[in-house]
Amino acid sequence: MPEADLEELPGVGPATADKLKDAGYDSFESLAVAAPAELSNTADVGDSTAGDIVRAARDAADVGGFETGSTVLERRNKIGKLSWHIDEVDDLLGGGIETQSITEVYGEFGSGKSQVTHQMAVNVQLPQEVGGLHGSCIFIDSEDTFRPERIDDMVRGLPDDAIAAAMEDREIEGTPDDEAALEELVDSFLEYIHVAKAFNSNHQMLLAEKAKELAGEHEDSEYPVKLLCVDSLTAHFRAEYVGRGELANRQQKLNKHLHDIDKVGNLYNAAVIVTNQVTSNPDAFFGDPTKPIGGNILGHKSTFRIYLRKSKGDKRIVRLVDAPNLADGEAVMRVEEDGLKPE
Numbered sequence: 007m008p009e010a011d012l013e014e015l016p017g018v019g020p021a022t023a024d025k026l027k028d029a030g031y032d033s034f035e036s037l038a039v040a041a042p043a044e045l046s047n048t049a050d051v052g053d054s055t056a057g058d059i060v061r062a063a064r065d066a067a068d069v070g071g072f073e074t075g076s077t078v079l080e081r082r083n084k085i086g087k088l089s090w091h092i093d094e095v096d097d098l099l100g101g102g103i104e105t106q107s108i109t110e111v112y113g114e115f116g117s118g119k120s121q122v123t124h125q126m127a128v129n130v131q132l133p134q135e136v137g138g139l140h141g142s143c144i145f146i147d148s149e150d151t152f153r154p155e156r157i158d159d160m161v162r163g164l165p166d167d168a169i170a171a172a173m174e175d176r177e178i179e180g181t182p183d184d185e186a187a188l189e190e191l192v193d194s195f196l197e198y199i200h201v202a203k204a205f206n207s208n209h210q211m212l213l214a215e216k217a218k219e220l221a222g223e224h225e226d227s228e229y230p231v232k233l234l235c236v237d238s239l240t241a242h243f244r245a246e247y248v249g250r251g252e253l254a255n256r257q258q259k260l261n262k263h264l265h266d267i268d269k270v271g272n273l274y275n276a277a278v279i280v281t282n283q284v285t286s287n288p289d290a291f292f293g294d295p296t297k298p299i300g301g302n303i304l305g306h307k308s309t310f311r312i313y314l315r316k317s318k319g320d321k322r323i324v325r326l327v328d329a330p331n332l333a334d335g336e337a338v339m340r341v342e343e344d345g346l347k348p349e
């Protein structure tokens with residue numbers, strides 16, 4: 007979707023347009039459904055101007071309104087499912103991580119959030135018949151967690167049939183126990199993971215916009231972008247926007263960031279995984295320690311929420327929370343040297 011020129015709207019000059027864009031209102035559609043009171047706060051305009059903006063945006067927008075159940079079904083039929091290669095978890099998720107949605111993986115330190123993002127950066131590249139989406143991955147790394155060595159471990163740790171299928175797909179000659187072929191396969195998987203480190207929250211937001219461009223550039227390539235990982239979504243925001251006074255500001259920025267991330271998933275039929283740390287230390291500012299930070303905004307946007315909990319040794323409990331059309335439930339997995347494995 008081309009960027010809308012917000013200055014076409016009544017009462018919107020360059021400064022107001024910038025404020026609106028910073029707050030995530032970057033299209034006529036997003037303004038058309040905004041509440042005028044919310045706009046007048048965000049963009050520092052009077053109530054009546056805000057009302058005019060919303061009305062004009064409704065005229066300009068292609069808001070759509072109603073669509074038939076069959077159109078919705080048609081779009082849903084395109085949803086891909088990215089397998090974990092752990093039956094119990096795939097069953098819990100109705101087949102795997104869905105494209106066109108944001109999946110939030112939250113849990114305390116060491117619960118395995120980054121292991122999940124790494125494993126999915128591998129699995130997404132596999133051919134469909136072995137649970138992948140035959141795509142590449144964009145990895146926004148805000149905590150310096152990305153480790154190519156883990157990708158190496160996890161590619162080698164794939165089931166033999168998946169390794170064989172990937173080798174055939176990439177025209178690598180050899181078998182799953184052939185070291186030279188495995189090395190070639192690992193290199194090729196690393197080639198299809200585009201990693202960028204985010205140094206602060208603004209940089210992270212910029213990278214999400216870049217991710218959209220990158221996905222666009224690769225749309226017709228052999229391995230289009232089918233997974234966007236943001237690990238961690240919230241760490242920079244949490245560190246930079248400290249104190250109650252900053253809460254609204256933080257939420258507004260996170261809202262815009264999630265909006266950009268969501269677009270990548272929707273425009274390119276890609277899966278999106280974001281991680282979010284919760285602390286086991288009671289923390290007055292962030293409230294309930296078992297609730298992910300980000301509050302309501304994150305709650306609305308992440309359509310699938312997976313809560314990871316440490317259990318004995320390398321065991322982890324994977325809990326599905328509040329999914330729109332799936333039952334809540336739990337599964338067990340292990341975090342092992344060669345990746346995520348069934349219990």
Ligand SMILES: Nc1ncnc2c1ncn2[C@@H]1O[C@H](COP(=O)(O)OP(=O)(O)OP(=O)(O)O)[C@@H](O)[C@H]1O
Pocket residue numbers: 113114115116117118119120121122149151159283320341342343344
């Ligand atoms: N090479 C490995 N072999 C076996 N287990 C590993 C290996 N690397 C990591 N792990 C397991 O993964 C855990 C760390 O998981 P991970 O880094 O994904 O946690 P996290 O939830 O992202 O934590 P944080 O919030 O601190 O980033 C370790 O405690 C360990 O149990």
